[in-house]
Amino acid sequence: MATIKLDNIKKSFGKTDVIHGVNIDIEDGEFIVIVGPSGCGKSTLLRMVAGLETVTSGEILIDGAQVNGVEPMDRDIAMVFQNYALYPHMSVEENMAYGLKIAKTPKAEITERVAEAARMLQLEPYLKRKPRELSGGQRQRVAMGRAIVRKPKVFLFDEPLSNLDAKLRVQMRLEIKELQSRLGITALYVTHDQVEAMTLADRMVVMNGGVADQIGAPLEVYSNPQTEFVAGFIGSPATNFIDAALVPDAPKGASKIGIRPEHITLLPSGQGKLSGNVVFTEALGAETLVHLRMDSGTETFTVRQDGAMALPVAGDPVGVDWGADDEMAFNDKGRRV
């Protein structure tokens, strides 16, 4: 268990700057998710905490001690990789015991700790198998087990669920969350999947182009995004953006207004703040997504409405309305007004 502090971390590969000064303070036992699109530097940030990547400038502190030049093995961390990175020539048991064996842990203790982790992860029937004889979900569990047995100060997860199918991903997500809160180990988790970020995080860090755009509790980030990027990235379907000039009572200095799809009400043609035509609808059962093309020209809107409501027909002219509180105004630099 440990605190982590990233102090103005920068990273360049040759002349390319990939991370431009990131500051994060992580509390003991906290589950932090770093989320962002590919190429935003989130994996690089994690690998720097792991010690697999050098830090160009800034400081990383684990439990108050600077670890910039410390080898990965001496940082007391455990990492779960996207492709699991299991040792293919070793059995499940040997995979989990590897780190302990190197640390010269007494044999009896190794057996005990591996058995405990196997019980926790329901891996007991597979201890003698090789990784290639396991399914994706089981391999994922072994990778988790390998991290758990070492009882590290920090767990690092690098997109651990992205190689699993949708159903398994949901299940493993729950298990990871449950395991982390039970063990109380500080975790840093990288993903591009905003649903994973929302469900797992105590606090999430939204990265964009090498900068941490916003750090905060998932719901806070969702309902109060600080930048246009965060508003567009977090939430599915994505936030609708419209030129502020088209919105009647837009705040001063705003260049764009964002409105979440669930905050929009469809009205008969001629009513509401704006008007447009239905392009197509996606009926998902519990909800229906209605895609509109606005009369102003280029803008398209997505409206989420209850699945029980009548389906609008493509081509229908409609009006849209929303509450003034649901407007998120951004200036021309993408910052919240």
Add this chain to the structure above:
Amino acid sequence: MEKRVTFKGWLLPMCLLMPQIIITAVFFFYPAGQAIYQSLFIPDPFGLSMRWVGLGNFEYLLGDPYYRASFVTTAVFSLLVTVTSMGFALYLAVLADRLIKGSGVYRTLLIWPYAVAPAVAGVLWLFMFNTRVGVVSWYLGLLGYDWNHVLNEAEAMGLVVVASSWGRVSYNFLFFLAGLQAIPKSVIEAAAIDGARFWTRFRTIVFPLLSPTTFFLLVVNIVYAFFETFGVIHTITSGGPQQATTILVYKVFSDGFVSQDLGSSAAQSVILLVIVGALTIVQFKFIERRVHY
């Protein structure tokens, strides 16, 4: 399922296969058949008639201390060549794998020796170690060491081993480097996080994962040392001194073409044929199974 190309008639496939079949027949089946046939006879000194001796040639060979000594020589020679060339190649491959800048140049330079024919490589090394004009033997002389592979059996063996291994290092290096690069980087990183330092990682992760490559090279190098080093030995030592470097293949040549004992030479060829066959079976059987972790 595997996709197979199917042909309607038999004419086209036969035509496509013919070149390979003809080459194999002319350069392998025919001479191999001739060798088996000749191994059962002793020709007279003028090559005018042949006398049937059945397995007499083989009986004579197995009782011949020189032939048995040649077996031992071959074993020692191929073991040394295999270990030297593979060990050195693995060392270089590990270094090249860690290299980030200039690895292309490094690799290209390392591959060059492979393009040198064994006989030429033999001559190159012979020049360097020539007892009278060789640059290396001259320097050794300055250090007070009297290099003379023409008289010293161990030195002769050492020289043919080095000359045979040299070009082979390139070949092995290529395979080892490809093998090393096929190991997922994250597995190595996981081991590093698990606390394994470089040597521990190499011993417990990298080397086991390289085992398919290592085994393949082991067989290929043994076959090379057995059969393809003729040129090196012929140019450097001609099997001497005192048969110290007469490996089996060289003995086939020297008994048959120098001593004109064609029956014995043919019998030796047949024995070699059996050895190659056995090695090939081992290679196929084991490469299919076992080494896959």
